[in-house]
Amino acid sequence: MDGVAKKIRWSRFLHRYSGRGIIVPIDHGLTIGPVEGLDGMAQVARWIRHPGITGVIAHKGLLERLVSRDLLRGVGIMVHLNGMVSMASEPNRKERLTSVEAALRLGADAVSVQLNFDGTNDGHNLTQLGAVVDEAQRHGLPVLTMLYDKVECPNVEQQLVRQRHLMRACVELGTDALKLAVPAQLTQVPTLMQGIQEHTAVFFAGGTVRSEEEMVETARTLVAYGASGLCVGRNVFQREWRSTLAILDRLQEVVLEDADAGAPAEWPHAVGESA
Template sequence: MDGFPKKIRWSRFLDRRTGRGIIVPIDHGLTIGPVEGLDSMAQMARWIGHPGITGIIAHKGMVARLASYGLIRGVGLMIHLNGMTSLAPHPNHKERLTSVEAALRLGADAVSVQLNFDGTNDAHNLRQLGAVVDEAQQYGVPVLTMLYDKVPCDGDQHRLSRLRHLMRACVELGTDALKLEAPAQIPHVHALLSGIVEHTSVFFAGGAVRSEDEMTRLAQEVVTRGATGLCVGRNVFQRESAATILTQLQRAVFGAPEAPSSERSRPSSVPSSNGKPPHSMEAAE
């Protein structure tokens, strides 16, 4: 990652002691609509201030709302630039929805794009990433690429080879960080990261909701093999106790103590934009 403005911004997503991160994306609403765990400010307030979280990814409209309730403090803020609803005829064709400049005006430290390769949209994806990187470089803003290969593959080796190629393509176009699905075979993590983690941060997604033990083991396995950390959404905010899994992941990724710091402890209720808790949300807590 070149340039001190970019390095300063990126440092806000990493634990100072270990250089690793736990980033929680909350951009799901645009794609799939209302989702349990993100359905209200009261739900998000229960976990969003946990000290294990080093960064949040959200669309621009949600960032403004979270900020008005005082729920974005002390973490790196990443604004997601593209998307498409699952209602669309081609949901893998993610369109650009905002600019790097607009993200900066909202207080972003970094930006992200999602590229779903389905075998028909390679050119569209590569053009979009190239344009985002060029724009971000003008402002010294890091770019995270959420990379998903949707093409059916004949076996794990074929899938691994395709994903390695797509990762390299994103690196060639200048992305600073990658978010990937964890491979079915954990030993393949080493092959995915080889030659990449020396110069590019790599985070692994949690995917579909799995058990707390499985999630903790995944965290331990990927960071042991050189990953920068996790970029996990549903496996955090769809838990009965998001704080419990975040504490476990914090320990697995950072080796951090369980006790939250006074500065990062979650708010007990959701303040309104005028600083007073709205009664409906207070009751929900």
């Protein structure tokens, strides 16, 4: 990631010592409507200030409402730039809904786009990402690409080849970070990230709600394979709120488990302060 401004802003999404993060996307309402866990500010307020959350992704309208209630203090803020309602005739064709400049005016530290490749919209997706990256670079904002391949392949190997090609295309166009679905076989993760994780942050989605134990073990494996962290929504907020706090506690321990490894044993006194 080049540029001082980008590096400073991106650092707000990562833990200071582990260099990894837990980013929670809450952009689901535009796509699928009212969602349990996001249906009201009171629900969101129960969990969004958990110390394990390093960043939040939201559409501009929800972001304004969260900030007005002082619910996003101390986390990286990412504005999601595109989207489409699930009831549309082409739900995989995500359209630009706002600009990088508008995100910057809202105080964003980064922006994100979602690209669903369904075999008919490749040009639309790549053109949109290229334009977003150009716009973001002018303002020194990092770009995260949520990349989903919707094309069914006859076998796992071909699916992996397609996914790596799409990842490389996003990197070639200048994305700074990727959000990917967890592959069906976790042993594919090293191959998936080979040559990419050296220069591009790779976060993994949580997908549909799974058991707490399965989510935690998956996170542990992903971190061991070198993932930058998690970008997980429904597996956080679509639980009874006490369970949400419990899984965030455990994910924080797993994803940021070596967070204290780089901390000095004793913090130095401020200049002029007596010992």
